[in-house]
Each structure stands twice: as C-alpha cells, then as structure tokens.
Amino acid sequence: MNTVAKLGVYVGGLAVAFGAAFGIGAAADPVTSSGRPTHGGPARAGDSGTDGRGMPGADLGQSTTAVALPGLAVSQDGYSLMPDTNTLPAGEHVRFRFTVTGPDGAPVQKYTTTHTRDLHLIVVRRDLTGFQHVHPVRDAAGIWTASLQLASGGTYRAFADFTPAARKTGLTLGADISVAGMFTPVPLPAAATTTTTTGGYDVALAGTPAAGHESTLTFTVSRAGSQITDLEPYLGAFGHLVSLRAGDLAYLHTHPAQEAAAGQRGGPTVRFTTEFPTAGTYRLFLDFRAGGAVHTAPFTVVAPAPGAVATTGGAADGPADGPAGGHGH
C-alpha cells in the first residue's frame, strides 16, 4: 500500500510539473477516434476512481479518457484550424488571420450559430494568463480575422469554438502561437481563492467541482459590497464559462441553463452545471457583462478524483492541490 500511495504522490507531482511547464505540446492526452460529441463532452464517468486508481496516469486521466477532449488538437474529424502565422509580436494590436478548413480541404463557409456567433476565439497564454475571448469576422472567402493584443512573450493557445453547418456537434480546435519577448511564467493561483475582483466587481464562486459527474457552480456578482441585479445579457446568456485543464489546456465551454433575452437583467447569481472530464486542476474564466462592459473573472478549482475520499487501500490521495505559490490578483 505504501508503494501505491507513493505512486499516487508521484503522479500528483507530475501533474504539478505539467501545470508549471509552459509551451509543452498539446498531446499530453492520447486523442482517440472514438466518436462521442466533444463540445465540452465528458469523459466516461467513474472509471478512474476504481480499478485505475494508483495506476500511472490514472490521476492524469490519460488511461481513463475515452473521448477526444476539445481543444487539444489542431485537426479533428476532417476539420483543421489553419492560422496564417504561428508567430505574432508582443504588445501590439495585431490582426490574427486564420481559416477553418473542412473535410474537402476548403475553408468552411457555413456555420451554425452558437451563443449568437458563428465562431468564438479564445486565446490564452499557456501559463493560463492573458485570457481573451473575441469574435473574429469572416470574409467572403471564409478567412477569419481577429483583433488581438498579446501582452508579452510566451506560447499562447488559440481555440476556435464553432459548429460547422454540416455537423450536428460543435468542435473546438486549438493551435499554438509563439510570441517573441521576455517570458516570465506566472504560477497558477491556488484553488483556495474563491473570490475574484475584476473591473470593480467582486465575483464569488460556490460549489464543489467534481470529475466524471455533474456539479453545479454558482457565481455571485457584487459591487461595492452589494449583490447586483443588473447583469446584462452577453452572447445570449448572463455568463459564459470557459474551463481549461491545467497541464494540457483541454477546453470546456459551458453556459447557464437559462437564456437571457435582450433587455433582460440578471444576477446576482449565475449558475452553471458542468462536468469536469477528469480529476485535476482547472482554470475557470467567467465572462459576464455589467455596466456596459464585458468582464472576466478567473478562478482555479481542483476536481478531486472520484472516490478520493474513500478509505480503501492507501491510494486515496486526491489529485495534487493547485501548484504552490502564486496568489490571485
């Protein structure tokens, strides 16, 4: 049992090491071709907490993830994300051009609108800083152009989140962009912080993240100590939540069950039902609109292994806590 326990610690340590490594490739998870829908698609529930416990890789979800998680691949099911360039300068406002090509090799021209847009572009540095959620415009040839400003050097991940009209389910493809310049990695803030301040708003997170089954996350927005009730609709909802798995930046995009009509006001709470595919550390980015502007509130959460609190054997170590050091801003 001690050996198993040590192994668990060792694997946990690996998870931390991955979380602290930047610019690594995106293939930390084996990408399988088994075809369940992947838009935030969960892994098979419950697998990792039983037989697989203590096995190398089990805590990383590698051997238990039977689906291709969104965002880890530049090509999937015949669709490819093709940036014009894989390098951009730091600090400047730049135009980032790319196409999404389909199974016929041509740029995809027809999309199914999701959350009021044909395509959502999420860009984040691989240390999970510098998050941006923008909406590129598409020209008649199917070329997308986004305005970006990448503050400093490092490797960034660009996620294109879209649904081709020819497909029932959405896709999220990801590509790396290298930005020259001084790179000072920022340690991932610890999961202990459950309140984030952004743009004069305080956002509190309540809920218990879980791997392999649904959990409810509730965000409560306040300003100057008072909960607000004038959240504005943003992309057809009162909030959008992007979750990225620390270590490989696997991507989950969830939105609240209730939709928000133009002119409607919401708050103080925005509730999401989300399912983290594997145990691990995730960085959450809540986008909401208030006071006429879009704000982003980041959080770090840890989804414990299913059965992590069980007392059988000696391998009940949960996943590693958030990497040490660092503190919310």
Ligand SMILES: [Cu+2]
């Ligand atoms: Cu969007």
